[in-house]
Structures are given as structure tokens and as C-alpha cells.
Amino acid sequence: MKKIDIHIYYGRWHHPISLHTVEDTFEVMDRHDIEKAVLMSAKSLCYDYREGNRDLFADIADQPRLYGFVVVNLHYPKESVEEIRRYADRPQYRGIKIHPSCTQISIAEGYDKALFDLVEALGKPVLLHTSNTKFTMPTICVPIAKRHPTLPFVLGHMGRPDWQNGIQAAEEAENIYLDPSCSFPDAPKIDESVRRVGAEKVVFGSSMMENNPGFTIGMIQDALITDAEKEAIFHGNAERLFGL
Template identity: 30%
Template sequence: MIIDCHCHAGPGDGLTGPWDANAGLERYLRRAARAGIARSVLFPAFHSDYARANRAVARIVAAAPQRLLGFAFVHATRDRGRIRAMLREAVEQLGFVGIKLHRHDARINGEVCDAARAFRLPVLYDPVGEVAIAELLAQDYPDVDFILPHLGSFADDWSAQLAMIDHLVRHPNIYTDTAGIRRFDLLQEAVRRAGAHKVLFGSDGPWLHPGLELHKVRLLGLPEEEEGLILGGNLRRLCRLA
């Protein structure tokens, strides 16, 4: 079963670009189905109220629970003091299986990590190139799993992505995803050095084509078992899915 671990959905309310406008899924879902992607992890587009945005994503997930999974988006600064309550609602009422946050909003903090530990949730945190945070996350929260997507930089920061590979190798609880990685040799190097068990398939849909992003994984030419870890096995393990 192929699982896309990285897809945005639902309303945004900033309207500065696609990233904080409505993230419709119609074309994405058609493309994913044609590519053979069986399930997708959804989290909101950027929003001024993530509690509200998470509920909107939960309604999308509830309409197709065998096809979709939810991660709760939180803002580490704006939601300070209510993150545990937001995640309790996300887990116990909305059925979400992970946490999403982005340095574009605010840097990850201890309140988020403590809540992730309490609810046993993986954290997908985009560090926007500040991959050194992996050292602190691994040191202070070795029992929490962190996915730093795009090999650490959607902006194609070559030096950050090289450094991210070292963190993948050294820290058992630090992972990455394949979404938007443009330098194929770096993706290949990450899998070779850190192992297929440290990399998850993600598309950054609905804006990137899931079939194209999936093809990059196929081009790695991995043994079936290793490819299977990237294409879904790792996500199932981290989210404790059957």
C-alpha cells in the first residue's frame, strides 16, 4: 500500500499565495489514484486559526476514512498554552495520527514536543533549512519521532540538505520525506547512507504532482522491501497503523 505522507487540504485564509488559500483535492486525488497511491496524509494549508482548520480537514478525512489520514497543524507561538488541548481534540475527537508545524509560522518548541510525547504522535516539522534543530530534538526528545520534510529544505538549500543527511544517519528518531527534493543525487545519498527506513514518500500535494514525486522513488531502483518502507511502511510504523 502506497501512502503519501505530505498533502495539504482545506481552507486557508491568508490569500497571499496557494499555500494559504483553499487547497482543493479534486485533481490531486485523481492524480494519486492513477499513480497507485492508496492513502494520503492531510494537514491544513497555512491558516490564522489552526483549531478551525484542523476541524475542516477532519471533515474531509471523515468522508473517506479508508483513503485519508489526518495530521493536526499547530502554531508553536500563537497556540502557546493550548497545544496539548488542541492535540487532545485532534487525537480523541478528530482521529488524527500526527502533528504538523512549519518554521514559516514559528520555530518548534518544547510545548509541542511534550504534547507529542504525551500522545505518542510523530511530528512533521518543516525547518526551512534550519536543520541543526535535529540535534536538539534528538537529544532532548529521543522518544519522539520527527520528520523534517524536503530533506530539510524545500528551497533547494544544498548545504542544509547535505547536513540533513548527517542527522538522518546519526539520530534514530530523525526522518525525512521525499517531497519536492530536486537534487536526485542527494535523495539517493540519503537513502544509501541513512537507510530506506529513514525516508518517507511525500508529494507536497495538491501543488506538486503525486505521480511525479512517486516516480523519483521508483527511480532509486531499490529492492522491493526497501522501496516498500519508503512508500508506506515507515509511515505505518511511525503512526502505529495496522
């Protein structure tokens, strides 16, 4: 079954992972039949968001299967707007990534109207890291999603152990979507997401190289949903939301 992965970390990571190059990315993608992918720079998340964005977009410039998120830091809204404008006209641009855990500021605390107005006008999604901390709970995003109704917000990891909170957020806002990549393979997670918000609101992401893609692929393949719903999750929704 065709797959598009919207959640891949690129570059050296703070975990002891040796796979970090474009060639490594292709090797893992091919092993799991992943046709296209959207990447974010690990350096941008953990060290310098501008330097990491520069490295990523330089490395994927001539790679037609690879696309990129611009990582922003909500502590620096003006500079983050400049970063988005710097890459938005590149064919690889597919949205922005916000990581409240790395930056220690929630999307609500760091909300900047000009930044989100710009991303909404550009027509590509926000990938938001979510988990179970005061910075990362999925429902924090709901009021902001409602202020920007045409901007898709994809909840990376859909709240990790608090995935029920992720589903709740997707129920409360039409433009919130779920990315189930994480380290918590709870058996009913995919089934319940599809039952409560529909397969059209679940988007495949793997979190490689941090996680093995087979982890999330297996959750979706073994879910008690139809093949058509699996097709939507594995590639159809990414094609629609990210223009892939």
C-alpha cells in the same frame, strides 16, 4: 507498487491551484496509486490553525483512506496543546505539523516541553517543515529530538536545497526521519539518504496539491536502490511510524 503519502496539503492554497476538495484529493491519489494519505490544512498553515484543523477533521471524518495532522503554532503553546487534545482521540489523528516558515519561529525558539511531552505520549510523529532559512534548517531539530527519543520527527522536504543538512540531522538522532517531497529533484538525494541512514528512515511524501506526486514518486522509482528499499519508503515506514 503500493504507496502511502504522509505529506498532503488540503484546502485552498495561496498558490493558483484549483484542486482543493476531498474529491480532488482522491482523484490525484488514484491517478498515482496512493492508497492512503495524511493531510494537513492549508488554512491552518497560512491563516488560522484552529479553524483549519476543524475544517480538515470534519471533512475527513468519514473517509477511511484519509488521516490528518493537527497543525500547531509554537507562538501559542497552551492553545496548541488544547488543539492536540481536541483531536487526539479521533481515529484520523496521525500526529502534528509544525511549519516554522509560515509562523516565523523555529522549533528551538518555540520549544514547549509540555507540548512535546504530550505528542510523545500519544505515540504519533511530528512532521516538521524544513528548508534553508534560519527558522527551518533541519539540524535545529536535533537537540529536541534527543530530548524526546521515542517521538519520531519527520523532516518535511528534508531541508529542500540543503538536503545534505537533512541527512546530517537524521544521522545525529535515531528518531529523525526524512520526507523527500520538494521542488529540488537532485539526482543523488534518495540514493545518498539510503546509503547514509538506511531506507527505514526515508518516508514518502508528495507535497500535493502544491507539487505533483509524480515528482517525488519518480525520484524514488529511479533511485539506485533495491525494490525492498523502495517498498519501505513508499509504504512500509509510514505503516510503522503512523500506524497506517
